[in-house]
Amino acid sequence: MNFHAQALELRSRRNEILASNIANAATPNFKARDLDFDSEIKRHVGIGPLQTTNDQHFPTMVAAPDNKMLFREPINPSLDGNTVELSVEQMEFSENVTRYQTTLTFLNNRITGLMSAIKGE
Amino acid sequence: MSEIKNIFDISGRAMASQLVRLNTVASNLANAGTIASTKEEAFRALKPVFQTTYADQLKHSGVSTVDVVTIAEVTRAPEKAFMPHHPSADADGFVYRAAVDENEEMVEMVEASRQYQNNVEVISTIRALMMRTINMGK
Numbered sequence: 001m002n003f004h005a006q007a008l009e010l011r012s013r014r015n016e017i018l019a020s021n022i023a024n025a026a027t028p029n030f031k032a033r034d035l036d037f038d039s040e041i042k043r044h045v046g047i048g049p050l051q052t053t054n055d056q057h058f059p060t061m062v063a064a065p066d067n068k069m070l071f072r073e074p075i076n077p078s079l080d081g082n083t084v085e086l087s088v089e090q091m092e093f094s095e096n097v098t099r100y101q102t103t104l105t106f107l108n109n110r111i112t113g114l115m116s117a118i119k120g121e
Numbered sequence: 122m123s124e125i126k127n128i129f130d131i132s133g134r135a136m137a138s139q140l141v142r143l144n145t146v147a148s149n150l151a152n153a154g155t156i157a158s159t160k161e162e163a164f165r166a167l168k169p170v171f172q173t174t175y176a177d178q179l180k181h182s183g184v185s186t187v188d189v190v191t192i193a194e195v196t197r198a199p200e201k202a203f204m205p206h207h208p209s210a211d212a213d214g215f216v217y218r219a220a221v222d223e224n225e226e227m228v229e230m231v232e233a234s235r236q237y238q239n240n241v242e243v244i245s246t247i248r249a250l251m252m253r254t255i256n257m258g259k
Binding site (some may be wrong): 015016022067086090097107112 | 134186239254
C-alpha cells in the first residue's frame, strides 16, 4: 500500500512538472525539466518512521528527500533557447496520466479487497 | 506575483498569457494597412514578452509557469510610400503604413491558439484524474 501511495504522489508531482513544461512552450530560454521516476521511487520507498529501540526514544519521521530535477535533452533544439518540444511533452504527459490511473486502479483493488475482508462477506 | 499553488495555477496563467498574445495579434491585424502622415504616428505591431515564473522551492518542486512581463512594440520601421493624393499625405506626398506583417501575425495566431488548447487539455485531464482520486475506494 505504501509503495502505491508513494508512486501516486510521485506521478502527480511529475504531472505538475510536465504541465509546467507545456505552459512554458513559448517562453524563450526556458529549459524543460523532468524527473526520473524509476530512480525516484527507489529513493522514496523505504522512507518512513524512524525505528525506535527504546521507550524513551522520540518517534520521528524522516522527511522525504528532494526530488532530483533533471533537464531534458532536446531532439530538435530551437533558436530561442527553449527546450520544450510539444510532441515529447504531450507523449510524456499522457503516459504519466495513464500510469497514474494504473496505480489508482491497484490501490482501488487493494481497498476493495480489504473492505471485503473486513466485512467478511 | 502570487505563488504557484497547484496545477491549475500553472496552466491557468499560461492560458492567460496565451490569451494576451491572441489579443495583441487581433489588435495588430485590425491595424494592419492603416496609414499615418508621420513615421512616429504610424502603428507598430505589439508583441507580448513572455517570462518564466518559478515556484518558490524550485529545486524541490520543479514547477514554473509563464507570465507576460511587458508588451513591446516591434522595432521594424513603418513602410514609407509615395501617395500624394492621399488625405493623410505629408508636404512631400509621403504616407507611412503600419509596421505589421500579416503573415507573421497569422502564424502567431495559429501557434498561440494551439498552445492554449494544449493547456486546456492538461487542465481537463488533471481534473478527471482528481475526480477519480477523490472517489478512490468507493
